[in-house]
Amino acid sequence: MILVLMIGILLLGGIACWLVAQRSAMAARYVALIAVIMAFVIPLGWFIQNKPAITGANKWLVQYQANWIPAFGISFHLAMDGLSFLLIQLTFLLGVLAVLCSWNEIRERSGFYFFNLLWTLAGIAGVFVAMDLFLFYFFWEVMLVPMYFLIAIWGDFNRRYAAYKFFIFTQTGGLLMLLAILALYFIHGQQTGNYTFDYFALLNTTLGGATGRWIMLGFLIAFVIKLPMVPLHNWLPDAHSEAPTAGSLILAGLLLKTGAYGILRFVLPLFPQASAAIAWWAMLLGVVGIVYGALLAFAQTDLKRLIAYTSVSHMGFVLLGAFAFNEIALQGVVMQLLTHGVSTGALFVMAGMLKERLHTRDINQMGGLWTAMPQMGGLALVFVMASLGLPLLGNFIAEFLILMGSFPVNPVLTVIASVGLVLAALYSLRIAQKVFMGQLQVVSERPADLSAREWIIMACLTAAIICLGLYPQPVFDLVKGAFFVTGYQLPVAGVSN
Amino acid sequence: MVLAMAAVVVILLIAFRASHTVIQVTGFVMMCGVVLAMWFVRDTLPREIPPLLVVDGMAALFTGLIIFSVLVVGLLSYIYFEEREENPKEYYILLFLATLGSAILTISRHFVSFFIGLELLSVSLYALIAYLRNRNNAVEAGVKYLVLAALSSAFLLFGMALIYMETGSMEFTAIAKALDAGGASVLFIMGLGLIVVAIGFKLALVPFHLWAADVYQGAPAPVTAFIATVSKIGVFAVLVRFALAIHLQQNTLAVTIFTVIAIACMIVGNVLALMQQNVKRLLAYSSIAHFGYLLVAFLSGNAGVGAGVFYLLAYSITLLAAFGIITLLSTRRRDADELSGYRGLFWRSPLMAAIFTVALFSLAGIPLTAGFPAKFFILTAGVQQHMWLLAVVLVLTSVMGLFYYLRIISTLFAAPPITPLKERTLHPFFYFATTASLVVLMVLLGYLGVYPSFIVENVREFLLIH
Numbered sequence: 001m002i003l004v005l006m007i008g009i010l011l012l013g014g015i016a017c018w019l020v021a022q023r024s025a026m027a028a029r030y031v032a033l034i035a036v037i038m039a040f041v042i043p044l045g046w047f048i049q050n051k052p053a054i055t056g057a058n059k060w061l062v063q064y065q066a067n068w069i070p071a072f073g074i075s076f077h078l079a080m081d082g083l084s085f086l087l088i089q090l091t092f093l094l095g096v097l098a099v100l101c102s103w104n105e106i107r108e109r110s111g112f113y114f115f116n117l118l119w120t121l122a123g124i125a126g127v128f129v130a131m132d133l134f135l136f137y138f139f140w141e142v143m144l145v146p147m148y149f150l151i152a153i154w155g156d157f158n159r160r161y162a163a164y165k166f167f168i169f170t171q172t173g174g175l176l177m178l179l180a181i182l183a184l185y186f187i188h189g190q191q192t193g194n195y196t197f198d199y200f201a202l203l204n205t206t207l208g209g210a211t212g213r214w215i216m217l218g219f220l221i222a223f224v225i226k227l228p229m230v231p232l233h234n235w236l237p238d239a240h241s242e243a244p245t246a247g248s249l250i251l252a253g254l255l256l257k258t259g260a261y262g263i264l265r266f267v268l269p270l271f272p273q274a275s276a277a278i279a280w281w282a283m284l285l286g287v288v289g290i291v292y293g294a295l296l297a298f299a300q301t302d303l304k305r306l307i308a309y310t311s312v313s314h315m316g317f318v319l320l321g322a323f324a325f326n327e328i329a330l331q332g333v334v335m336q337l338l339t340h341g342v343s344t345g346a347l348f349v350m351a352g353m354l355k356e357r358l359h360t361r362d363i364n365q366m367g368g369l370w371t372a373m374p375q376m377g378g379l380a381l382v383f384v385m386a387s388l389g390l391p392l393l394g395n396f397i398a399e400f401l402i403l404m405g406s407f408p409v410n411p412v413l414t415v416i417a418s419v420g421l422v423l424a425a426l427y428s429l430r431i432a433q434k435v436f437m438g439q440l441q442v443v444s445e446r447p448a449d450l451s452a453r454e455w456i457i458m459a460c461l462t463a464a465i466i467c468l469g470l471y472p473q474p475v476f477d478l479v480k481g482a483f484f485v486t487g488y489q490l491p492v493a494g495v496s497n
Numbered sequence: 498m499v500l501a502m503a504a505v506v507v508i509l510l511i512a513f514r515a516s517h518t519v520i521q522v523t524g525f526v527m528m529c530g531v532v533l534a535m536w537f538v539r540d541t542l543p544r545e546i547p548p549l550l551v552v553d554g555m556a557a558l559f560t561g562l563i564i565f566s567v568l569v570v571g572l573l574s575y576i577y578f579e580e581r582e583e584n585p586k587e588y589y590i591l592l593f594l595a596t597l598g599s600a601i602l603t604i605s606r607h608f609v610s611f612f613i614g615l616e617l618l619s620v621s622l623y624a625l626i627a628y629l630r631n632r633n634n635a636v637e638a639g640v641k642y643l644v645l646a647a648l649s650s651a652f653l654l655f656g657m658a659l660i661y662m663e664t665g666s667m668e669f670t671a672i673a674k675a676l677d678a679g680g681a682s683v684l685f686i687m688g689l690g691l692i693v694v695a696i697g698f699k700l701a702l703v704p705f706h707l708w709a710a711d712v713y714q715g716a717p718a719p720v721t722a723f724i725a726t727v728s729k730i731g732v733f734a735v736l737v738r739f740a741l742a743i744h745l746q747q748n749t750l751a752v753t754i755f756t757v758i759a760i761a762c763m764i765v766g767n768v769l770a771l772m773q774q775n776v777k778r779l780l781a782y783s784s785i786a787h788f789g790y791l792l793v794a795f796l797s798g799n800a801g802v803g804a805g806v807f808y809l810l811a812y813s814i815t816l817l818a819a820f821g822i823i824t825l826l827s828t829r830r831r832d833a834d835e836l837s838g839y840r841g842l843f844w845r846s847p848l849m850a851a852i853f854t855v856a857l858f859s860l861a862g863i864p865l866t867a868g869f870p871a872k873f874f875i876l877t878a879g880v881q882q883h884m885w886l887l888a889v890v891l892v893l894t895s896v897m898g899l900f901y902y903l904r905i906i907s908t909l910f911a912a913p914p915i916t917p918l919k920e921r922t923l924h925p926f927f928y929f930a931t932t933a934s935l936v937v938l939m940v941l942l943g944y945l946g947v948y949p950s951f952i953v954e955n956v957r958e959f960l961l962i963h
Contacts, residue, residue, distance in 0.1 A: 069870075069950040071957070072877070109844075134873075141864040152907050160907050164900065171899055175892040178873070182880040182888075 002046050003064050003078040003129050006039045006088075007122050013038075014118035021111020032099045032114035036121065040092035047085065061085060068135070073185075073196035077132040082478030083334060087128045087261060090341050093464065094253040095121045097457050098246035101349050105245055105356060106154060113154060116146035120250060127258045133181045134197040136266075137174065140222075140258070144170055147247070147255065155242040162235075162242035169235040173222035180218025184270070187211065203269060213278075216271035220278075223267065226259030227315050230289040240308035241361065245352025248304060252311050253345035257337050260318045264333065268322065275323065282323040283406065287413045287420075289316030294423035298430060303351045303361045307344060310387060310427060313420060314340045314395075320417055321402035329405025332398050334479045339394030339468050343386040346461040347431075350380055353454060354435070357447035363431070368440030373449040377436040379458045386465050388428035389421055394468030548668055549610040550601075554959035558806050559603040559734040562813060566726040567596045569817045572934055573824045574719040576927050588628055595621035595723065599731030606742070608657045608667035611735055615653065615699070618728055619646045625723070626716040638715025645708050649698035656691030659684050669742035676743055686750065692739075693754065699732040702792070703761040706785050710769075713781035718832050721777060722820035725784050726813040733788075733809065737795060737802060746798035755796055759887060762789025763894040770901050777834040779901060780819060783860060786898060787812055790875055793887045797878040804874035806956050811859065811867035811945060818856040818938040822849055825931060836905065841913025848932070850909045852939045859942050861902040862895055867945035874953075 013035025021028035047061070063079040080088070098117060106113045123143025130136040144167065152163035181197070188205040189195035196202070207215065225232045240248050268275055275282075293313030300306035318336055321329040353376065354369075355361055370377035386393040389400075399421065407414045450458065468475070571592065578588060598617030605611045623646070627639025661667055663685040664675035676685070694705065701709040713721050745751045766786030773779035791808055794801035826833035826842075826849065833839075843850035859868035872895070879888040945952060 068948075069953065071950055071953050138864045138869075141869075145858070145863055145865075148903070149910065153910050160911075163907065164903060167903060168896060168899060172893075172896045175895060178876065179880070179888055179892055182876055185877075186881055 001064055002042055002062060003080060006042050007126055007129075009035055009039050009042075010118045010122035010125065014115040014122070017114035017118065018111045021109075021114070025107075025110040028111045028114050029099070029103060032118060033096070035118060036092060036095040036099055039121070039125070040089070040096055043080075043085065043088055043092075063131075068132075072134075073189075073194070073198070074134045075132050075196075075198060076135060077198060078126075078129045078135075079131040080129050082480070083261070083264065084128045086334065086338060086475060086478055087257060088125055090257070090338055091121060091124050091128065091254055093460065094249055094341060094345055097345070097349065097460060098249050100453055100457050101249065101352060102244065102246040103453060105352065109153070113150070116149045117246060117250075119143075119146040120150065121254075124250075124254050124258060128261060131199040132197045133184070133199060133202065133266075136199075137178055137181060140174055140177075143255070143258070144174070147250070150247045150250075151239060151243045154244040155247070156244075157242075158238070159242045162238040165235045166239040169225055169232070173225035173232075176218045177222035180215045183211075183215050183218070187215075199266075205270070207271060207274065209273075212271055212274040216267060216274040216278075219262065219267050219270070220275075220282075223259040223262035224285075224319070226262070227256060227319065228259070228312060229285050229319055230292055230312070230316070231285075233289070233293075233312050236312060237305050237308040240311070240348070241302055241304040245349060245355075248308075248348040248352070249345045252308070252348055253341040256311060256315055257341060260315070260322065260333065260337055263319075263322050264330070268325075276325065279323040279325065280410070283320050283410055283413050286316045286319030286323070287417045289313065289319065290417050290420035291316075291423065294420050294427060297427040298423065301362055301364055303354065303363050303366075303431070303435070304348065305361075306363070306427065306431065307347045307351060310347075310424070311340070311344055313424065314344070314387075316420070317399055317402050317417065320406055320413070324402075324406035324409045326405050326409070329402050329409075331476050331479065332401025332403075332405055335394065335401060335468070335472060335475060336398035338475065339386070339398050339465060342461055342464045342468070343383050343393075343395055346383045346458065346465070347380075347387065349457055349461070350376065350383070353450075354447075363434040365441060366435045367438045368436070369447065370436040371440050372446045375449045375455075376458075379450075379462060380436060381432055382462055383465070384428045384432045386469075388425045392466070392469045394465045394472070397469060397472050549607045550604045551606045552604050554961060555738070555802065555806075556604040556734070558956060558959045559730055559809075560600050562806070562810055563596060563599050563603065563727050563730050566730070566813050566817060567592070567723070569821070569934060569938070570719050570723045570727070572927075572931055573722065573817075573821055576931050577717060577719050577824050577827065579927070588625070591621045591625050591628075592723065595625065596727060599727050602731035603734040603738075605735060606669045606738060608661070611739075612650075612653065612657065614731065614735070615695075616650065618731060619650065619699075622646070622720075622724065622728065625720045626712060628720065629717055632715070634711075634715035635717070636715075638712045641708050642712050645698060649695040649705075652691045652698075653695035656688040656695065659688030659691065663688065669739055673743045681748065689751065690754075696732055696736050697758065700729055700736075700788050701781075701785050702758050702788060703765045703785060706762075706765070709785060710778045710781045713784075714775060714777045714834065718777070718820055718824040718827055721780075722817055722824075725780070725816050725820070729784075729788070730809055730813065733791065733795075733805070737805065740795070741799065741802075746796060752796060755792055756884075756887060759789045759792035759796065760890050762786060762792065763890055764789075767894045767897040767901075771897065773901065774836050775834050776823065776836055776839070776905065777832065779836075779905070780816070783898065783901070784816070786894060787860070789894075790872065790891055793879045793884065793891055794875045796884060796887070797882040800881060801875070801878040803953070803956050803960055804871075804878040806960070807874055807949070807952060808871040810952065811871035811942075814867060814938050814941055814945070815856045815859040818852055818935055818942065819860075821931065821935045821938070822853045822856070825849065825928075825935075836908055839905065839908050840911050842909045844913045848936070852935050854906055854909060855939050855942055857902045857906055859946070861899050865943060865946045867942045867949070869946055870949040871945075 013031060017028040017031050020031050061080045061082070064077070066076045068074045068076040099114070102113065102117070120143050123139050123146070126139030127136060127143060130139050148163050148167045151159055151166060155162060184202055184205065185195065185197055187207065188202050191205060194201065228236050240251055243251060290313050293309050293316060297306050297309035297313060300309060314336065318333050321333040321336065351361065354366065358366065386395045389396045403414055403418055574588065574592065595618050598614045598621065601610055601614030601617065605614055623639055623643045626642050627636050629635045657667065660672060663682055664672045666672055666675060697705040712724065716724065740746065763786050766782050766789060770779050770782035770786065773782065791805055794805040794808060823833050826838070842853070855866055859866035862868040862872035876888055876891065879891065
């Protein structure tokens, strides 16, 4: 029930924001803030109160099921395990920060803005807990439409182009996924006589070689577009750089994670053989993403585009780890999802703050800002270091585990992927150097340092990334069950070629 | 029910001397009466009126859909024609005659009633399209429709004659029997082909779609809504009945032809719509594409009828909402059909823009709107029958469709130009009523999008009545 409550609060909160904003924009901000904080606190409070033990047998923390369209075997089935719980907490943490960082940035039509923001968050949360494939697709789309509006209305100069591209790319993937879901539905129905979209029932479907591969590809394409994997990453730099700050934060921190979540939750358990068959290619493309993203990031002059390409690079690790099929790598993948959400989110917030002050995203026009804003410079350095994988910070753990897990599976690719870490150091340090070091370029007015509101945002993120880096064990405990008990066995040594 | 139908028209024929408002209200009440009557006679279904007509569950569904659409179209017409200060009395007669024609199509099971219905529909439409005589576009559109429709009627008659020659009967079931006994001869196939041409013309299927854009653009907005919904529903209904009777879906040649037509519709419709600057033309091309989708349901035979009905319902509500907006925004001199006129509508009148946005999302098949389950059911029907090619084309062309719907939507939300002066609304009550009904349509779209099972169940129940 708490899952319904959590999503319901966001949806209602969104409508309330829209209505309230006609009276005062300030009230809409507070309504949005309160709604997201409530959504954040409810599952967290529930978790602390019940301290559910995650054992092998009972990995689902909470479930909710109701009939929706019984004629087609569609039910409103939500469930949460350790993986979902972590990602939901990440969603709402970043959600709170997204509301805070659009506090002053959004000056016009703020009611409609917060409506879209909250509905996107509701869609993302829904994606993480939906256990009915129809419902999953439904939420998948619900998060898409408001995001489109966020980019198309409040974005930067080139916003319409970016919003189109974003929408059409993801929608293509989504529709292919829908087709695959339907195919799975009918194959399962023909095998068992029970036509249903329920995740747990569909897990028992046996799929033959070619059919299984096609259906798996339908899912996989949708997810790797979101992730994004290299040949399909085209939409990402545009969408990230044109979106308003909160939009970039949500895109980088959360939307990309839905793709990875989809691979972990659906592609691997539903199609173990088919995914083992393409594992080599997936890992290869992951590595290509790591190197290519890093190289492109190094070449950018637009700060937000630069950060966007680092996402491509980091998500390559996710693909590499997910298809390595062993627990260490998968633990690393989950860790990477969390830490990338926090660290890249922080960098985007920082870019937004800089843009608010300097009215540019061009790093050639920045420089020497440390003297003007030492506080921001110091914090920026933390996240730059996180991004390049410095030990003590979360990203290190994640990337280390992924590399460790995939080395026995495919040493060559892993070695190439490790080179990506060197490139990461290159582009990360370039951010710090170009923006904060050197001569102060802005002469006319000294930009102000962080305000109290911005301090809160950055402090939350910094605390999160350091905690994840110093004591990641709770995360591992939580997701431990997630990979093994769903009724699927990890294909051992299924990786050939 | 047939009687109820006829009664409406007769009473309106008498009423045409009264004022506009009276006609409007009477028409409204009558239509509500028909809907109620349908509800009560449901238990007595099916009823046959041999040899021409049969009223079964499917007919009732399609007729209900038609009546519902006409209700809305009637409401839209009032405000549209009142502002144009032309004499609208004949308009209503024509409108209801066309409705009658369409309703006859849904219940016909004989070539004679098929042809009567179709002619009744087309002849009224000639006049309706060109109703605003002083507009060049309208007259051009009317003449275009007249010439092409007359031609297609000739095709239809010739096709019927050929089939009659081969099978010796004009009744659908008898034709099917003769067909089972003797198999399909060349002449029969030819006759079938000619009928398909005529039907394809009426439904604006590719390659018989050339009239669609011009007629949509030239006709008054409510009439366009009428063509897009009522007339197409009627023709589609008779097509389904005919096809089910003679088991068209088991004939490989016919299936191939319809598959090619469906794919052509989806591709051509969506491609032509991509760059349109005129909203009415854009909707015309998009409706071509939508009938391509609908053919996917049609091709899956019995299983697809339910999906088809649901799709038509969602599609009608959506289009009516969209054309309602166009009607309300139209000024006295011209229809609001230029895309540039919609710039920043959301910031000028949020309600209108919200309705329009929901309608467009529904056309694009985005969840939370009726278009999503509708497209989903069609895909389900297609996948179930293993029509992978059609399903994949449907998916890919939907993405294309998304592009132009998004183009309109982003125009709606773009920064507004200098606000033009608001015209004084002439009829506050009807203006209000129309807006309210559009809001109801929007809510319906949302309701169907989130909770379609109620309608799905009912459609199923109705379809079981043979």
